Amino acid sequence: MSKFALPSKKATSALEKLGQDVQIARKRREFTQQRLADGAGISRATLQKVEAGDPGVSLGALAMVLLALGESDRLRQLLDVARDDVGLAISVRDLPQRVRSPRSQAAPSGPRTTPDATVRPGVPTASSREPEVF
Numbered sequence: 001m002s003k004f005a006l007p008s009k010k011a012t013s014a015l016e017k018l019g020q021d022v023q024i025a026r027k028r029r030e031f032t033q034q035r036l037a038d039g040a041g042i043s044r045a046t047l048q049k050v051e052a053g054d055p056g057v058s059l060g061a062l063a064m065v066l067l068a069l070g071e072s073d074r075l076r077q078l079l080d081v082a083r084d085d086v087g088l089a090i091s092v093r094d095l096p097q098r099v100r101s102p103r104s105q106a107a108p109s110g111p112r113t114t115p116d117a118t119v120r121p122g123v124p125t126a127s128s129r130e131p132e133v134f
Contacts, residue, residue, distance in 0.1 A: 007055050011055070012053070012055070015053035015054070015055055016052075016053035017053070018053060018062075019050055019051045019052050019053035019054075020051070020053070022050055022051055022065060022066075022069070023051040025069050025071065026051075026069065029069065033047050033048065033051075036065065036068055036069070039068035040061070040064035040065045040067065040068040041064055042061050042064060042065070046061050047065065050062060050065055062075070063075050
């Protein structure tokens, strides 16, 4: 079984901060590690790994810890598309349905274009729709 790649220093730092935040939240609620672990349905050893920022802890374990702390909305907001500045800069309507890896054949490289990049087959445009009646 191969080990996963260690995260970057930035990711490691973020995981350590997350672990410290979980530990502080637990202590503010006056929960012992065992009580929080039981509430989350995980072992105390796994909770210790969460609090240490161990990158090998499953996302499911973290989700259950947040739920037991009453903070499940925090997980839901991790990469909220409404707050994704980079993602918002990209038009969702213009994203392809699927992203495929390039074929191994020798094909001319360069961007694929359509005669009108704003019109997609099968997608109605504002001019082709019937006006809405209220």
